[in-house]
Amino acid sequence: MQDLWQIQYSYLIPLLPLLGACIAGFFGARWLKGQSHWPIWIGVGASAVISISLLFSMLGLWKVAGHEKGASAGHAAAQRSVAAEAASEEPPLAYNKIFFHWITAGDPSGTNSSKFFNADAGFLFDPLTAVMLCVVTGIGFVITVFSAGYMKGEEGYFRFFAYLGLFIFAMTCLVMGNNLVMLYLGWEGVGLCSYLLIGYYYEKPSAREAAKKAFLVNRVGDFNFGLGIMLSFLAFGTITFFSGTPQHTGLLEVAQAPLTAFQQHALRWIPFLLMFGAFGKSAQFPLHVWLPDAMEGPTPVSALIHAATMVTAGVYMIARCGTLFVGNAAAMNTIAAIGCFTALMAGTIALRQFDLKKVFAYSTVSQLGFMFVAVGCLAPVAGVFHLVTHAFFKALLFLSCGVVMHAMAGELDMRKFSGLKRVLPKTRILMLIGCAALAGFPLITSGFYSKDEIVAAAWEKSRFLAALMLFAAFLTAYYSFRLYFRVFEGPEILPSPPENAHGPGHGHGQADGHDAESAHATGHHHNHEPWIMIGPLVVLAIGAIFAGFLNFPERARSLGGFLGQSPSFAQSFNVATRPNVANGRVIPPLPFGQIAAQEELELADKDFATSQHSLHRMLMIVSGLISLLGIYFAYLMHLKDRTAAERLANDFPAVTSALEHKYWIDEIYQNGIVEPLRALGRGFFAMDRIVVDGIVWLISFVPQASGFALKLTTQRGYLQGYAVTMLFGIAVILLVVFL
Amino acid sequence: MLGLLSSPALAAVIVTPPGDSSLPAMTVGAPNPLIAPGLLFILAVAAAVGIILLLPSRREAPLCKIGAAVLAAAVLILAIVLGKSAAGAGVGVYFWIFAAIAVIGATRVVTHPRPVYSALYFVLTVMASAGLFVLMWAEFMAAALILIYGGAILVTYVFVIMLAAEAAPAGGQKMHEQLAEHDAVSREPVIASAVGFALLGILLFVIFDRSGEIRREDAGGAAAVTAAAKVAATTAPAVATTGFHPVGGTQALGDFLFRRQLVNLELAGLILTVAMAGAIVIARKRVVGWRPLEEIEMVSTPAIGIDDNPHSIPVTGTDNPRQKEYPET
Amino acid sequence: MTQLALQHYLAVGAILFAIGLIGFMTRRNLIVMFLCTELMFQGVAINLIAFGRFWGNLAGQAFVIFVLVIAAAEASLALGLVVLLFRQRNTLDADAWRDLKG
């Protein structure tokens, strides 16, 4: 595998976007101006091409290797091999490409207590990386094309594209990194880019605060992630995932080998720390507050970063370090629990949001909850599959929102307009596809298949969890079509032509800063749907529909099978099936992508196979019905008579206000954490001035005071007074000397 | 100064003054303490109390009398104890007389409110100590003392007292009011005398109790001699060449002075000339606000007849504002 | 001259010195203060002569001569100053000259 040209030149994948970003950034202001999207298009396009070709060549390799293995699979029936043996024959599709040693510290000889820390600038290529690369660079490229149209005429046009290029660089590093510190590099890099992009309209104080909030909340997550890295280094002495050397000294491999007491203790903590880092990045419950505010940034940013790529980094990390997580049952349960809770919470909040982008923001938080549930229920394939499909339809939804905003001169509030199907016919269809995929419209949309797999995995874990997930799916269906019916169907209402055109940041909430530009749109017949914007949408729509079939037939040639080849999935399955971990339960190998094990298991006991298939069929039907129910409900409440929703809301004022105030979490954080810390800071500063400086002043005051006191008492000017004192001194001396 | 002291002591080894062969080479007295230290301190305290009462202050006359009595008693006891225990230790009766006069004179110098009397008592003390000098065979010094001290210095003092006598307060009757305020009251007599007599007590204690045996050079051990001899050898040649042998103390002193202490003598002369020059410069300096003679209203006492009663000289209080603030003791 | 005799003379010298000292400290008249210093010189002279006699050499006496020289010089200067001071402040009180206090 290492002789693939893509791998040899893999440094181009992150480097080209970075180069594009630098060119756009430094030369954009004066020379490129309007054309500064070209370097990015070329850079991201090239890396997209390399990634996709890498994916296909990997698939090619997988098919070739698959045949011999397939043949051998037949006769090696009892292949339930122990983890070490399975890991020994190198799965063909993983290769560690190290370019140079990035950080090396500690003494190499490793004597006495000091250890040897080595982080390489290296990339790891396996099916998981390939899939993620394609998602990132593919959708990234589509969005750069879209944003060229969307951002035309913006004053900081070049700055936007520079940040975009930087983001792709950071995200590709994150995905391809072969050790935790490279992952951390990408992790913080994307955090930085989201900070810069959210704060793109830096004139607006709300954008400025949102950017700062995003970066700091991410930083809290990264703090835990950092601690996780350090603890794993302390325990295992290395942070590279797979060493590629026969003796398997990679972090994930050593984690499986027999552990000392300290390592076991550490393994109890490492998953929680890494998980908390993932929650920070993927906006899960405790640290989700930054994502809704991130909608301050321009729409393509929301599409790319806050829907498709960055937020999925958390899921990717947990899938990559599966072996660390799977062994720790408590960790897996917390992930599933937090994921489910976030899904429900975000779903409910989305019901009462009237801002288009806010609805989709909460929907993203909810869908991420779904992915975490999948990963939590020992179904990483389902998680990654949903990640891929979600990337397509959520990007589609956000970009169509962008088109709507573009047309409505930056107006985003649902209540201001409706019935836009005549004005924006193409966008209406695309939005419909997107909403259907999000809702999980049965059979034709990708959302249905991926969500169904997650529900199945949840069912495996516990019936109650599956029920909650189905309810969340219902909520998703409801609020997605609530939006669709209110915006595109129903009587045609257009927002009054914007009179105060030029005030930046006018209008309620975070009206898009570039309304000044769209204000000059002459009247309504102007074509709001230029091809440069609609083209990418169509591509995404196709993806939204057909992505589902990537993993549907669930057989050897599916996405699951391909992902199964990744050492992470294979080894985490081995760890999962260990007696002490599985303690008796039969772990279905399919969600881990272990097709061979699945077929062999099905050969072994028939009824298991039949029960699995009937279960899947039943769940598919149920989730299909749920989504149809959700859509019908939305139709009832928002198309037949719009007032029904309001009436329902007024019936439960407490619930509605809770939803509208996002369960007051922001306020809790602000008053519970931020204000006390500032007060503490002020207290320290006061202490600094008073206590420490007080002591210093005292030290200087005491000699002065005593000097003055002496002056008053003894130095009275009497000549004889001095004589007496002298005499007294002589007497004392004589007394001492002679006595 | 150190050099001065050591070289004569060494020289003495060689040039022992002839003629006092009848020197009683008494063996060094056993260092039995002549006076018990306790007694010494009690006497010191008594003397202190005496002095305090005697010092000029606003007290009535009788108290001063008691003070004088106490002081006299203390000195007498000291003398008796010393005399008894010493039993003719080479100090004749004249010594006691002169000593007594000196001490009484000294106390009166200090305690007498009138500066003129102090000066005169000082002359008395000088006479007494001259007597002591004679007892110690330093007849030239005795004479010099009387001449220089008694004659020159004390006369200057009296002269200055006359010059600087303040205007007498108008119509003062009692002796106390007549006195200038700064003469009548002494400053913290209690503390000063206490400290002074403590020092005296210590000195006496050191002299009598702690002196141990001060070995005289000739009675010294071999080590002392050899050291002296070695040093003497280096300085001796200058002396040996001349054949002059002084006769009597004064010649010896003269010889010693001009042979050994020539440099110091010249220096002494120099000091005197410098002092004289200094005195002239000081005296000639113009005093701020000095007005030609005729304008000076007579600051000194009005030309009144001075009767022989010393108290009758009127002493005027001072009109110096800062004076008033001085707290009454 | 025996050590005992020496001690007697030293005693007298010490007494004179002490009395002079007390006088210097208590009397507030400038002239009397100088007089007391002269008294102290006197006490020292007696000691010097006594030691000279005890050791049998003339250094004591020579030194007393120098003491006299110093006393004379000092007396002349001091009294000159006293006269000056008197002319300036019309008083002989030592307290008049406390400007250097504090």
Add this chain to the structure above:
Amino acid sequence: MTAALLLLILVPAIGAAACALLPKQGAAARTWAFAVSVIDLLLGVCLSAQFDWKTGTELTWFGSSFYIENLQFGLKLGCDSISLWLVLLTVLLTPLAILASFASIKDRQKEYYAWMLALLAAMNGVFVARDLLLFYIFFELTLIPMFFIIGIWGGPERRYAAGKFFLFTFAGSVFTLAGIIYIGLMAPRGFDLNAAVQFVQHNPEMARARFWLLLAFLAGFAVKVPLFPVHTWLPLAHTEAPTAGSVILAGVLLKLGTYGLLKLALPIASPDAIGLFAPYIGTLCVIGVIYGALVAWVQQDIKKLVAYSSVSHLGFCVLGLFALNTIGVQGSVLYMINHGLSTGAMFLVVGMIYERYHTRDINRLSGLARVMPKLAFFFILFTLSSIGLPGTNGFVSEFLTILGAFTSTHLGVSYGAFAALGVILGAIYMLHMAARIIWGPLKTPDHDDSHGQGDAEPATQHGSELPTDIGAREVGILVPLALCVLILGVYPNVILNSIQKPAQAITQAINPPAQAVAEAR
């Protein structure tokens, strides 16, 4: 030729004297000073050229003519890889600082530049001195120029600040002098640094003395590195110092303290003494980190904010030192260099803003990005470097110091965890500053006054009512620092590998292999 070591000190010293004697004020002085500092930079480079990095053997130079026999104190110079990197940092920062003060220093320029060159000489002296007393002399010598620079060209409260700065450091370092003299007299070969250190370390009867020596050195160096309780002089000195002054103060002078700790305190204290102290100093550092960060967050004055950030950052640096393992020491040496670069640059940028608007109040400035995009770019870059964003130099050193504390047997996981809190707090106050000044709607102190007096140098005054973005000179100052920040971020091994041997030597001595510490695993 190792005489470059001596020239490193002599050239600026002579330059300073000459600068003071220049005929008239103005341009001559500043170009002369800049030329001398550039020559010093070249000397540093030539020294590093002939330094053989592989083995890291120490270059030494011995001034025999100045050797005082009975005291065994003489002019012994030398540098190993750690001190060479610090020398390079000094000789890089000083020319930039001098260049930066072309515009801001208008009165008494001759003296100013003379003092700056004298400071350069003293700082180089500290890093290359291989004689205990000589080290101390240069250590104290740095105070004098700094005292004048803050005292004369400083802000409103400059005298108090200069006085406090001088007395604080001096009071501490007097104890160090006592320690040094004690060692100098006890050690067989007198004040020779390496010999003395070896002697104290391996000599059994010095055991009790080691405890007190460590205390003495800690007193002196802890004040210089502002450890928690004795740090109040730093914010005051920074706010009152002129731009160049605070750049050098933050960039190099604080490193004297950590360098002293590394060179003297650590090796001298044997395992028991340092082991005893490491947890306490560790706690002080962690407190310093969190305390400095929180206090920085509530500051109104930008310079005071960056000053407190230095307190917080150096808490990390010393924590790395007292982790007493190779990773920690390497991390902290790298931290010294990175902090010098990023905080020095931060002060330069803040100085440039001050030159234009004559205010450092965070509430009166906002949205400078609109007016000064280039300055905003550099501001953000150096902010990211100081909060330790991976890809910039800050991250590598911060990560290594915390990792060192984590894996240290003397400190422990809890120290590492609490220190890592500083990472979040660091981001909070730096981004708080960046958000308030760079982003947001444009607000500058009343426009009219800013263009009234011709403050900024002509380059920015070409007619526009608002002082425009940074000129060529200022970009020329910031670009080298930015390059260093990025290069060290991408390839920190250039430093890490070179200081690996000395760091290991120091920690080897502290926890000798013989007393094999019970391995954590």
